[in-house]
Amino acid sequence: MTAKDCGHHHHHDERRKLYRLLFACFLIFVIVVLFIIFLVWAILRPTKPRFILQDATVYAFNVSPPNFLTSNLQVTVSSRNPNSRIGIYYDKLDVYATYRSQQITLPTLVPANYQGHKDVNVWSPFLCGNAVPVAPYLAAALSQDEMAGMVLINIKIDGRVRWKVGTFISGRYHLYANCPAYISFGNRNNGIVVGPAIKYQLVQSCHVDV
Structure with a gap:
């Protein structure tokens, strides 16, 4: 395997790790937002008029x-x-x-x-x-x-x-x-x-x- 091929695989692995990290951050952000909304809703307990x-x-x-x-x-x-x-x-x-x-x-x-x-x-x-x-x-x-x-x-x-x-x-x-x-x-x-x-x-x- 040439050095060029090794470099190509190395960049590909880094890109995959970056995508996984971004997806994990996005997922955590969504979970936190949903948890905050649920927490506010549970504390306030909105009641219909x-x-x-x-x-x-x-x-x-x-x-x-x-x-x-x-x-x-x-x-x-x-x-x-x-x-x-x-x-x-x-x-x-x-x-x-x-x-x-x-x-x-x-x-x-x-x-x-x-x-x-x-x-x-x-x-x-x-x-x-x-x-x-x-x-x-x-x-x-x-x-x-x-x-x-x-x-x-x-x-x-x-x-x-x-x-x-x-x-x-x-x-x-x-x-x-x-x-x-x-x-x-x-x-x-x-x-x-x-x-x-x-x-x-x-x-x-x-x-x-x-």
């Missing part, structure tokens, strides 16, 4: 022939950040109403805002759906529910949130909340009469997924 449906004011809720539903209501929803070290950015929140899994109002956009540690935000969006076509069986079910004196309307919140820890801000996470609203029909004494509308005090916890 808690939503409560405070009340619902019903201005209109009726079915017209053949199968059109008109809904006009205002709801008050509060959100509490239970975290003592984590802030929450609400980048986008759409609020709308559903009846038996069918959307019956247009989504109302809540302005983007920031929620500090242990803070509470309150929103009171109007939800409107004029002459929304519904399936015939839904119209029949609604008539039965109104005759029974109780209608379950679900107030849903769909949006994007980010977490803030110190100066670090996470990526966007999908937030989904479902707030059941049991509306009593037939007896105006079940609510507070506000002009042509009836306001129902609910204070109902919402199911939240993030």
Whole structure:
């Protein structure tokens, strides 16, 4: 074997050792970063926000022939950040109403805002759906529910949130909340009469997924 061949193999071995060293350093760096993220997450223990449906004011809720539903209501929803070290950015929140899994109002956009540690935000969006076509069986079910004196309307919140820890801000996470609203029909004494509308005090916890 010539000296030239020996030199070639020597440089090849050094290059392989360098690649292995770089890969090992990269692997250690990734492990350290992941460990730090896990450690911070374990110490801070981020908890998803808690939503409560405070009340619902019903201005209109009726079915017209053949199968059109008109809904006009205002709801008050509060959100509490239970975290003592984590802030929450609400980048986008759409609020709308559903009846038996069918959307019956247009989504109302809540302005983007920031929620500090242990803070509470309150929103009171109007939800409107004029002459929304519904399936015939839904119209029949609604008539039965109104005759029974109780209608379950679900107030849903769909949006994007980010977490803030110190100066670090996470990526966007999908937030989904479902707030059941049991509306009593037939007896105006079940609510507070506000002009042509009836306001129902609910204070109902919402199911939240993030």
